[in-house]
Amino acid sequence: MTQALYRLHAHTAATMIRDGKLKPSTLMQAYVDRVAELEPTVGAFEAINTEAAIQKANALDRQTPKGLLFGLPIGVKDLIDTVDMPTTYGSPIYANHQSVSDAVCIVHTKAEGGLVLGKTVSTEFAWRNAGKTANPHRLKHTPGGSSSGSAAALAAHMVPLAFGSQTSSSIYRPASFCGVVGYKPSFGMINRVGVKPLADSLDTLGTMGHCVADVALLAAAAGRRHDLVLPSEPIATHPRIGLFRTPQWDHASAETQAIVLECAERLSQSGIRVTTVDSPPAFESLLQAQVTIMEAEAAMSLSDEYSAHRDQCSERLVKAIERGYTIEIDRLFVARNVVRNAIAALEEIFREVDVLLSPPAAGEAPEGLEATGDPMFGRIWSALGNPGLTLPYGHGATGLPIGVLLTGARDQDRAFLHMAQTLEAKLRR
Amino acid sequence: MTQALYRLHAHTAATMIRDGKLKPSTLMQAYVDRVAELEPTVGAFEAINTEAAIQKANALDRQTPKGLLFGLPIGVKDLIDTVDMPTTYGSPIYANHQSVSDAVCIVHTKAEGGLVLGKTVSTEFAWRNAGKTANPHRLKHTPGGSSSGSAAALAAHMVPLAFGSQTSSSIYRPASFCGVVGYKPSFGMINRVGVKPLADSLDTLGTMGHCVADVALLAAAAGRRHDLVLPSEPIATHPRIGLFRTPQWDHASAETQAIVLECAERLSQSGIRVTTVDSPPAFESLLQAQVTIMEAEAAMSLSDEYSAHRDQCSERLVKAIERGYTIEIDRLFVARNVVRNAIAALEEIFREVDVLLSPPAAGEAPEGLEATGDPMFGRIWSALGNPGLTLPYGHGATGLPIGVLLTGARDQDRAFLHMAQTLEAKLRR
Structure with a gap:
């Protein structure tokens, strides 16, 4: 084999294990070695238990492979409870917290043979206060947040799959900054029990990996949705694409805009129908509405x-909470109404197109580890609840990754993932 | 004072404490005595710490009253985490479970001066498997569920206020069976963090007490919604009432039907506009849709x-979970669509009326403590998310309490509570 094992896509590794061509312990060892090499500089993990992971992989070596994730190492955002590893929620308040049960997504992940390698760094309660993680592509730059550790661990190939969660832009932004695929399923698709709540009407569990088939695989397992498993090569779909600049377009960097437009052009040239979709009036105050609700x-x-435990909350968090407490109920209702109207407008749009193409983030990962970048481009989609997926595509002016965002119709995740896999193949360089 | 202290309405006791006419410790002692007398036969509490409650009340005696609930004893459904008392979720799995934090509703309850007297019995995970609680009105009859202990503790005047939660009919049914007021706020009104989740799109925290002003008071505190506090006497409102039989009407007992119709008649005679509202077609499969979603x-x-921990789950629970796992995703989507259509139809209805009048339960509390009665009449409202409130009104054939259910427009809890208080006064016997 010429390719390093840790570079295998998860669905490929899963197939090799199933076919007896790869042992779980061999795969796990490759990632454990990788962790030993890179974790000291990247800091993607809040907790890691390589010994236990190797033991579990050894035990699987002696079993007949079964389950979608048999023998695959998984990174779990440290906002998600695990019964055999501590969960800090990114806060010193929970520095010694050990939950008494697994989050539901973890129960199903384990039932499918997945092996939790470690807990990946989350910002403080998945809000804005950054953790320790660096962007593996350039260590002085943020990996984005709040699923910082999952995105960085993937970019550094320390795990092949990881869980993320998004309330504003916490999957899309780090995935884009780190050059990986980040999938936010439809709101409610993956059960949230055992995940520290931030904003009840926005919090969405998702998956991250190196290709569409991989993020679909983990979501299929975690959500008990076997119908979401994709074939290794896409079956032919013919999505109608809407180039959707969003009301935030002018805040995107020139390279980001160019990359989205180039994608649209390439897809059009490959025979895909691409039209431009204007942002409906209902979207105008949608970003602010999401901020209010959140x-x-x-x-x-x-x-x-x-x-x-106020003394153990960051100043930034305390201020945000206090701002939240001042929001009058009528203002919250206005915001929720804005979201409702935008959802209705978007449903109309999805009669004409199947996938919207837009930027997942303003540009490259900014320098500095104190902040995680602006979540602006994810907010509206978190409020709307549509499934979406970032694909790495190009690079910014300084050479860091930039992605594109695909968004599908709400609750149509199965069809959306198939179309995303088609588009991924067409956009392959 | 001729009236026993434990019969005071909570808002009256709160006013007396604020005015220096009643000491928190005196009030608490009245309830603690009541618990000593009645708890052995009623079994409303899963855990109770009378000593700690008296100590806390003593401490409040020395303070200047502040907060909505200053010195009021509160019963907390044992589905809700408390940092200073165990929380079992009604399951032997959690027999020794001590949460590390208070649920959000408890944080705010304590911040308003409320004193948690005990944890009230919940059915197993708030589903159907009954706890030990008896109906104080007749001990061989169920108090209803899943908020069994809260309803029974109130009916036995062992607390003046209690928390409940509803996924199907777990506030409405026990409130009706026990002759107390049960308030289910709009979906999402009271934050659910720290409450064991059952069904994410249905679970609703609510409050129970002996009058509309009392349930509003606890909701105002728990939900940080001071605008929900009601005056001690209603201000004039002129609600337009819709007599709404619901598709389940034929399953209501003759006395239940007669009581709902009598209420409508009395309101009409008191000058309130009452019209009959037909159940829209979208409601036909709503009950089944709620069952599917739940x-x-x-x-x-x-x-x-x-x-x-399957061996520690009741057989009934195991079967229900296994039934849930077999539900295909497309069936779930159909069910959610039914709910969406019914919500739209109901919005039309609320253009013409302000409050719907319907039965909260099929009839009196059935005999036997093994089951908690049929949740049929609450299900549709849990799926729709509207605020609603049961008022005790009459009695069934065997003399047990029967209530009526008032339902308001979604998110209009403030206006709804004011109207409910008007109607309560008009229906007073």
Whole structure:
């Protein structure tokens, strides 16, 4: 084999294991070696137990492969409870916290043979205060947040698959910054029990990997949705693409804009129907509506921490919670109404197109590890609840990754993933 | 004072404490005595710490009253985490479970001066498997479920206020069976963090007490919604009432039907506009849709318990979870679509009326403590997310309480509570 094992796509490794061509322990060892090499500089993990992971992989060596994820190492965002590893939620308040049960997504991941290698760094309660993680592509730059560790661990090939979660842009932004695929399923698709809540009407569990088939595989397992498993090569789909600049377009860097337009052009030249879709009026105040909903809900969600452990909350978090508490209920209702109207407008759009193409982030990962970049481009999609997926595509002015964002119709994840796999193949360089 | 202290409405007791006419410790002692007398036969509590409650009340005696609930004893459904008392979720799996933080509703309850007297019995994970609680009105009859202990503790005047939660009919049914007021706020109104999830798109936290002003008071505190506090006497409102039989009408007992019709008649005679509202076609399969959504979501939510502790789950629970796992995703989507259509139809109805009047349960509390009665009449409202409130009104053939259900427009809880208070006064016997 000429390719390093740790570069295998997860679905390929899973097939090799199933076919007896690869042992779980061999695969796990490749990632454990990789962790030993890169984790000291990247800092993607909050907790890691390589010994236990190798033991579990050894045990699988002696079993007949079964389950979607048999023998695959998995990174788990440290916002997600695990019964055999601590969960800090990115906060010193929970530095010694050990949950008594696995989150539902982890129960199903384990039932499918997945092996949790470690807990990946989350920002503080998945909000804005950054963790320790660096962008593997350039260590002085942020990996993005809040699923910082998952994106970085993938970019450094320390795991082949990882969980993320998104309330504003916490899957799309780090995936784009780190050059990996980040999938946010439809709101509610993967059960959230055992995931520390931030904003009840926005929090969405998702998956990250190196290709569409991989993120689909982990989502299929975690969500008990075997119908989401993709073939290794796409079956022919003919998605109608809408080039959708979003109201935030002018905030995207020149390279980001160019990359989205280039994608549209390439798809058009490959025979895909591409039309331009204007942002509907209902979208105008959607970003602000998401901010209002998130701040109001998140302040409530973190009431215990604010009330009982304020000295262990970052100043940034305390200020955000206090801002949230001041939001009048009528303002919250106005914001929710904006979202409802935008959802209705978007449903009309999805009668004419199947996939919207837009930027997942403003540009490259900014320099500095204190902040995680602007979540602006993810916010509207988190509020709307549509499935979406970032694909790495090009590079910015300084050479860091830039992605494109595909968005599908709500609850149509199966069809969307098939179309995304088609588009991924057409956009392959 | 001729009236026993434990019969005071919570908002009256709160006013007396604020005015220096009642000491928190005196009030608490009245309830603690009541618990000593009645708890052995009623069995409303899963855990109770009278000593700690008295100590806390004593401490409040020395403070200047502040907060909506200053010195009021509160019963907390044992589905809700408390940092200073165990939380079992109604399951032997969690017999020794001590959460590390308070649920958000408890943080705010305590911040308003409320004193948690005990944890009230919940059915197993708030589903159907009954706890030990008896109906104080007749001990061989169920108090209803899943908020069994809260309803029974109120009916026995062992607390003046209690928390409940509803996924199908777990506030409406026990409130009706026990002759108390049960308030289910709009979906999402009271933050659910720290409450064991059952079905993410249905679970609703609510409050129970002896009058509309009381349930509003606890909701105002728990939800940080001070605008929900009601005056002690209603201000004049002129709600337009819709007599709404629901598609389940034929399953209601003759007395239940007669009581709902009598209420409509009395309101009409008091000058309130009452019209009959037909159940829209979208409601026809709504009950079944709620069952589908609940079973599918609840099975997922309880995956860890099912997978790791099946031997400690009731047979009834295991069967329900297994039924939930078999629900195909397309069937779930159809069910969600039914709910969406019914919500749209209901919005049209609420252009013409302000409050719908319907039965909260099929009839009186059935005999036997093994089951908690049929949740049929609550299901549709849990799926729709509208605020609603049961008022005790009459009695059934055997003399047990029967209530009526008022339902308001979604997210209009403030206006709804004011109207409910008007109607409560008009229906007073």
